[in-house]
Amino acid sequence: xAKIQVSTRINNENIDYxxxxxxxxxxxLRNQLNLTGSKxxxxxxxxxxxxxxxxxxxxxxxxxxxxxxxxxxxxxxxxMSEGGKLHxxxxxxxxxxxxxxxxxxxxxxxxxxxxxxxxxxxxxTEVRYWLAGNLCRCTGYDKIVKAVLEVADEMKxxx
Amino acid sequence: MNEISNxxxxxxxxxxxxxxxxTGRAQYSSDTTMPGMIWGHVLxxxxxxxxxxxxxxxxxxxxxxxKAVITSKDVVDFPIDTPVILGxxxxxxxxxxxxxxxxxxxxxxxLAAVAATTEEIAEKACELIxxxxxxxxxxxxxxDAIKPxxxxxxxxxxFEGKSSNIAGTLEHKKGDIDKGFSEADVIIERxxxxxxxxxxxxxxxxxxxxxxxxxxxxxxxxxxxQFMVRAMTxxxxxxxxxxxxxIPAEIGGGFGGKTIVYLEPLATxxxxxxxxxxxIVMNREDTMRASGPTSGSKSKIKIGATKDxxxxxxxxxxxxxxxxxxxxxxxxxxxCSLAPYDIPNAHTFGYDVVSNRCKVAAYRAPxxxxxxxxxxxxxxxxxxxxxxxxxELRKINAAKEGTQAVHGPTYPQMGYLETVEAAINHPxxxxxxxxxxxxxxxxxxxxxxxxESSAQLNITEDGNVxxxxxxxxxxxxxxxxxxITAELLGIHHDKVSVLIGDTATxxxxxLTGGSRVLFASAMVVxxxxxxxxxxxKQRAAKIWGIDEEAIEWENGEARPAGDNAGKFAPxxxxxxAEKATATGGPIGAGYQVNTEGAEGGFATHICDVEVDMDLGxxxxxxxxSIQDVGKAIHPDYVEGQLHGxxxxxxxxxxxxxxxYNKDGHLDNTGFLDYRMPxxxxxxxxxxxxxxxPNPKHPQGVxxxxxxxxxxxxxxxxxxxxxxxxxxxxxxxxxxxxxxxxIEGN
Numbered sequence: 001x002a003k004i005q006v007s008t009r010i011n012n013e014n015i016d017y018x019x020x021x022x023x024x025x026x027x028x029l030r031n032q033l034n035l036t037g038s039k040x041x042x043x044x045x046x047x048x049x050x051x052x053x054x055x056x057x058x059x060x061x062x063x064x065x066x067x068x069x070x071x072x073x074x075x076x077x078x079x080m081s082e083g084g085k086l087h088x089x090x091x092x093x094x095x096x097x098x099x100x101x102x103x104x105x106x107x108x109x110x111x112x113x114x115x116x117x118x119x120x121x122x123x124x125t126e127v128r129y130w131l132a133g134n135l136c137r138c139t140g141y142d143k144i145v146k147a148v149l150e151v152a153d154e155m156k157x158x159x
Numbered sequence: 160m161n162e163i164s165n166x167x168x169x170x171x172x173x174x175x176x177x178x179x180x181x182t183g184r185a186q187y188s189s190d191t192t193m194p195g196m197i198w199g200h201v202l203x204x205x206x207x208x209x210x211x212x213x214x215x216x217x218x219x220x221x222x223x224x225x226k227a228v229i230t231s232k233d234v235v236d237f238p239i240d241t242p243v244i245l246g247x248x249x250x251x252x253x254x255x256x257x258x259x260x261x262x263x264x265x266x267x268x269x270l271a272a273v274a275a276t277t278e279e280i281a282e283k284a285c286e287l288i289x290x291x292x293x294x295x296x297x298x299x300x301x302x303d304a305i306k307p308x309x310x311x312x313x314x315x316x317x318f319e320g321k322s323s324n325i326a327g328t329l330e331h332k333k334g335d336i337d338k339g340f341s342e343a344d345v346i347i348e349r350x351x352x353x354x355x356x357x358x359x360x361x362x363x364x365x366x367x368x369x370x371x372x373x374x375x376x377x378x379x380x381x382x383x384x385q386f387m388v389r390a391m392t393x394x395x396x397x398x399x400x401x402x403x404x405x406i407p408a409e410i411g412g413g414f415g416g417k418t419i420v421y422l423e424p425l426a427t428x429x430x431x432x433x434x435x436x437x438x439i440v441m442n443r444e445d446t447m448r449a450s451g452p453t454s455g456s457k458s459k460i461k462i463g464a465t466k467d468x469x470x471x472x473x474x475x476x477x478x479x480x481x482x483x484x485x486x487x488x489x490x491x492x493x494x495c496s497l498a499p500y501d502i503p504n505a506h507t508f509g510y511d512v513v514s515n516r517c518k519v520a521a522y523r524a525p526x527x528x529x530x531x532x533x534x535x536x537x538x539x540x541x542x543x544x545x546x547x548x549x550x551e552l553r554k555i556n557a558a559k560e561g562t563q564a565v566h567g568p569t570y571p572q573m574g575y576l577e578t579v580e581a582a583i584n585h586p587x588x589x590x591x592x593x594x595x596x597x598x599x600x601x602x603x604x605x606x607x608x609x610x611e612s613s614a615q616l617n618i619t620e621d622g623n624v625x626x627x628x629x630x631x632x633x634x635x636x637x638x639x640x641x642x643i644t645a646e647l648l649g650i651h652h653d654k655v656s657v658l659i660g661d662t663a664t665x666x667x668x669x670l671t672g673g674s675r676v677l678f679a680s681a682m683v684v685x686x687x688x689x690x691x692x693x694x695x696k697q698r699a700a701k702i703w704g705i706d707e708e709a710i711e712w713e714n715g716e717a718r719p720a721g722d723n724a725g726k727f728a729p730x731x732x733x734x735x736a737e738k739a740t741a742t743g744g745p746i747g748a749g750y751q752v753n754t755e756g757a758e759g760g761f762a763t764h765i766c767d768v769e770v771d772m773d774l775g776x777x778x779x780x781x782x783x784s785i786q787d788v789g790k791a792i793h794p795d796y797v798e799g800q801l802h803g804x805x806x807x808x809x810x811x812x813x814x815x816x817x818x819y820n821k822d823g824h825l826d827n828t829g830f831l832d833y834r835m836p837x838x839x840x841x842x843x844x845x846x847x848x849x850x851x852p853n854p855k856h857p858q859g860v861x862x863x864x865x866x867x868x869x870x871x872x873x874x875x876x877x878x879x880x881x882x883x884x885x886x887x888x889x890x891x892x893x894x895x896x897x898x899x900x901i902e903g904n
Binding site for chain 2: 030035036037038039040041042043044046047049076077078080081086090091093094095096097099100101102103104105106109124125127128129131132133134135136137138139140141142143144145146
């Protein structure tokens with residue numbers, strides 16, 4: 001079967017790729033576009049390690065077919081910092097030791113960014129439920145939740 | 160050595176590997192590719208126990224795109240009745256675990272592997288391999304494996320004179336147990352059961368191996384020890400260690416589960432056969448089915464105390480699942496369970512039981528959480544019977560400096576009692592509880608470990624520092640090593656880079672495990688720093704034309720001291736580095752040693768739960784872990800270890816379990832059904848770091864990573880009892896089980 005040609009925009013760049021009908025978005029990101037910051041830990045949408053933002057919405061890229069991305073706008077972890085400057089969430093994760101092994105970190109950062117894009121001043125409970133789709137086995141989530149809440153506070157102050 | 164100024168030790172610096180990890184650039188093993196790379200896939204057994212009558216790979220080999228197919232005949236064999244010990248593993252089991260020989264012993268047991276141009280073709284080829292089995296009866300649960308007519312996994316394993324699934328025992332004795340119980344006013348005896356649980360690292364196993372035309376192999380893989388990978392791969396392929404370069408990729412969690420190999424030898428052999436680099440990535444299902452987990456267990460605990468709360472006798476009998484091959488962590492259960500206490504008469508006994516499950520791997524304080532679960536639950540009952548505060552009971556019996564532990568050693572300076580006192584005085588312990596809420600406490604111990612470590616500390620030409628060590632960094636050890644190096648050399652933290660070397664660039668270093676990494680790394684880095692400072696003084700002596708003894712190293716510079724004080728302007732590290740060529744050449748030193756003096760770690764936890772009486776759901780409302788951490792070199796990452804361990808314990812206690820179906824298959828191989836705690840399950844976690852320095856370590860470091868998983872099982876179980884007035888004697892306390900207990904069935 002012929003491959004499907006897809007034109008999309010990833011991290012503010014026009015990207016075209018060819019994919020098989022069964023290829024997931026994550027397969028293409030990792031194996032074809034070399035955007036390996038998105039991780040595959042389960043392949044079934046249960047862990048959030050492959051979280052990306054598709055047209056403003058947080059999704060698991062392992063659950064999306066690559067062929068569906070035609071005309072869409074995708075943000076991945078590789079596009080989160082701009083011009084070598086870390087996003088406030090990235091910086092806060094470092095300062096607050098909100099990562100240990102780091103394998104879930106790209107997913108948590110994308111999910112946290114999507115949260116703050118939707119809801120700039122979430123409560124702790126809102127943060128916990130929003131991030132409930134992202135598994136972390138190292139940190140117990142404590143420092144992650146604190147980092148997200150602090151960034152939200154700082155964004156409020158600077159707004 | 161100059162005095163420690165504590166400018167960097169104890170500071171929450173930003174980790175050296177951090178920027179790469181928050182931008183998605185850090186290279187984990189499955190992120191690596193090579194030109195010409197092809198893909199491997201592993202064929203796994205559909206049966207829990209069967210003889211392999213034949214394997215026909217012809218159709219698979221003929222599939223377009225397939226480059227090689229291998230079976231156990233391609234893996235170096237080790238006779239099953241002759242031990243070949245490597246660390247805590249035995250290569251005769253390892254060779255059969257990576258590729259079944261004669262028999263498959265668990266559902267998911269590998270028995271062939273394929274390399275092909277794509278992952279899909281490799282998978283398809285596996286389906287074309289024809290295997291004839293003679294399916295045998297199987298035993299999954301401990302009781303089924305040790306009953307008289309149990310199906311035997313390994314005929315040569317004997318127990319009490321006949322073939323058995325009991326593969327080994329371990330015993331500790333102290334005093335006279337019968338005499339002890341005769342002195343007791345209260346005796347409680349209970350039986351406990353726990354299920355197998357997975358380490359749950361989010362990065363599944365994977366590797367990329369390139370064997371070049373000259374036979375030299377390069378391995379990129381996710382492991383807790385690149386030297387372990389090298390040694391095991393060498394054993395299983397016959398390639399000498401000097402021809403294997405094992406490169407530690409960033410590791411996406413291990414918790415003990417990555418202290419053995421699964422894929423590396425297979426990818427190496429496939430690469431040898433095809434002449435191409437081969438990558439194999441294990442999916443989540445196979446990771447759950449055929450890697451890890453730690454043992455399920457059954458145990459019986461009997462403890463006797465006098466009416467004033469003095470424990471006079473304690474007895475523990477433990478049966479731990481080993482999986483398909485011997486080697487369950489009975490040492491942790493038998494050795495750690497009574498370690499926090501000064502008990503005159505004690506007897507602990509453990510049985511290592513093989514059954515048709517995946518071979519267990521280490522998991523954070525292996526065996527100790529199982530041991531503590533029973534003991535700490537029975538202590539809770541004794542305290543209640545004596546109408547005594549459970550922490551007071553622990554305080555009365557606390558082991559101290561000079562106490563002889565049941566497992567043998569006499570304790571040096573240590574801080575168990577301090578953890579109990581801190582718990583008693585913590586606001587959490589006095590806070591009011593709501594309806595259907597309960598509070599539990601428990602303590603725990605882990606041995607910690609020393610072992611071989613190597614470090615190399617080099618001064619760059621521009622006066623900065625690069626430190627290389629040989630232990631994969633799972634939770635932030637590079638950050639702590641940078642703190643220590645900056646402290647010792649008296650320089651700014653920013654001037655220090657810390658790298659993890661591969662097997663060709665740094666000396667042998669034992670794996671990341673046993674809570675040993677910072678303990679051991681700090682020792683070899685300290686010795687390397689001493690050697691480098693000596694060199695720096697020698698260079699300054701040469702420049703100034705004075706004796707090296709007349710120079711001191713302070714705040715990152717050489718200063719003339721004694722009679723020469725003030726005679727010369729100090730020389731900074733950068734100035735000495737600049738003059739290095741003229742004064743004797745490169746400045747740098749390495750140190751390698753088998754580190755000793757890792758003293759044990761103790762913790763006491765307080766947990767509040769709330770039980771939904773209609774649904775049986777247990778929610779953790781508040782959690783405080785208190786631990787003697789020796790010296791917190793990087794407090795945030797120490798806290799992180801405590802947080803992570805507690806939450807793994809919460810999962811073990813409430814929701815995680817391996818569930819086998821009637822066909823002997825693992826039924827819950829995904830994260831939806833194997834339920835690890837998520838963010839919305841948890842409250843913020845409080846920690847108290849008690850710093851009683853390890854007297855045998857230059858910075859006072861004790862291992863901190865494993866102790867936090869020891870107390871939670873009992874702390875949570877004790878809290879559930881307080882909430883509902885009835886006690887569970889098995890884990891996990893999942894909603895249906897709790898509901899049954901509430902309803903009294």
